[in-house]
Amino acid sequence: MSAAIEGGDLLLQTQGLRKSFGGVHAIDGVDFRLGRGELRCLIGPNGAGKSTFFKMLTGQYVPTAGSILFEGADIAGAEAHDIGRRGIGIKNQVPDVFDGVSGRENIYLAARYAHPKRRAGAMVDEVIDRLGIAGFVDGQVGELAHGQRQWVEIGMVMAREPKLVLLDEPSAGMSAEETHRTAELIKEINRTATVVVVEHDMQFIRQIATMVTVFHQGRILVEEVVDKALADSRVRDVYLGRGVA
Numbered sequence: 001m002s003a004a005i006e007g008g009d010l011l012l013q014t015q016g017l018r019k020s021f022g023g024v025h026a027i028d029g030v031d032f033r034l035g036r037g038e039l040r041c042l043i044g045p046n047g048a049g050k051s052t053f054f055k056m057l058t059g060q061y062v063p064t065a066g067s068i069l070f071e072g073a074d075i076a077g078a079e080a081h082d083i084g085r086r087g088i089g090i091k092n093q094v095p096d097v098f099d100g101v102s103g104r105e106n107i108y109l110a111a112r113y114a115h116p117k118r119r120a121g122a123m124v125d126e127v128i129d130r131l132g133i134a135g136f137v138d139g140q141v142g143e144l145a146h147g148q149r150q151w152v153e154i155g156m157v158m159a160r161e162p163k164l165v166l167l168d169e170p171s172a173g174m175s176a177e178e179t180h181r182t183a184e185l186i187k188e189i190n191r192t193a194t195v196v197v198v199e200h201d202m203q204f205i206r207q208i209a210t211m212v213t214v215f216h217q218g219r220i221l222v223e224e225v226v227d228k229a230l231a232d233s234r235v236r237d238v239y240l241g242r243g244v245a
C-alpha cells in the first residue's frame with residue numbers, strides 16, 4: 001500500500017464493484033484504493049476487465065453493484081458532466097478533438113469549460129509550456145501526427161485542472177519515440193494530479209509506474225510496485241505466452 005493511502009488521504013475507492021453483461025462478470029467484486037498524488041497503472045491480459053473497470057470510473061458504464069467513492073462521494077453511474085465537474089479528467093482511446101481548428105484553440109475550448117475567459121487564456125499558455133508542445137500546437141489538429149494529436153488531447157484534459165486524470169491506453173498506436181515522450185508527459189501531469197493509466201506496453205509502464213494493479217478475470221490479482229508485480233509468478237502465469245518481460 002502506498003504512503004499516501006497509509007496517511008489516510010484516499011482520493012478514489014471502489015467497494016464491491018461489479019459489472020455483468022448477461023452471464024459474463026466482467027468486473028466481479030473489486031475493492032480498489034487510490035491515494036491522492038499517486039500514479040497507478042492498471043494492467044492485465046486481454047479480457048481481464050480493465051476497460052470495464054475504467055468505463056465505470058468515467059461514467060460510461062453504470063455498475064451492476066458496488067460503489068465508487070471520489071473524495072467520499074459516490075459517483076457510480078454519475079453523468080459525464082458531473083464527473084468532469086468534480087475534477088476528474090478523462091482521455092479515452094477514441095480522439096475527442098476538433099480537427100478543423102488548431103491545437104491551441106482546442107485546448108482553449110477545453111479550458112473554458114472550467115474557467116472564466118482570462119483564467120482560461122492563462123491556463124492554455126501554462127499547459128502548452130508544461131507539456132512542451134509549443135512547436136506544433138498552432139497547427140490544425142487534423143494535420144498533426146498521431147502522437148501530436150494525443151498530446152493536444154492530454155493538454156485539453158490538463159486545461160481543466162483536474163484532480164484525477166484517467167487515461168485509457170495513451171500510447172496506443174504510437175512509435176517508440178512518441179511512447180517515450182508520452183510517458184514523460186504523464187510524469188509531468190502527475191506533479192499536479194493523481195493519475196490512473198490503463199496500458200499494455202510494458203516498457204511504457206516501467207518508465208512511468210510506481211504501483212500497478214493487475215486485473216485477472218474481473219478481479220484484482222496483484223497490487224505491487226511495478227518490478228515486483230511483473231516478477232510475481234501469478235502475474236507471469238496469467239500473461240503466459242504474452243511476453244511479460
Ligand SMILES: Nc1ncnc2c1ncn2[C@@H]1O[C@H](COP(=O)(O)OP(=O)(O)OP(=O)(O)O)[C@@H](O)[C@H]1O
Pocket residue numbers: 021024025026044045046047048049050051052053215
Ligand atoms: N459490452 C460488453 N458486452 C458483453 N461482454 C463484454 C462487454 N464488454 C466487455 N465484455 C466482456 O467482459 C470481459 C472483460 O472485458 P474488458 O474489455 O473489460 O477487458 P480488458 O481487460 O479491458 O481487455 P483488453 O485488454 O482486451 O481491452 C471480457 O470477457 C469481455 O468479453
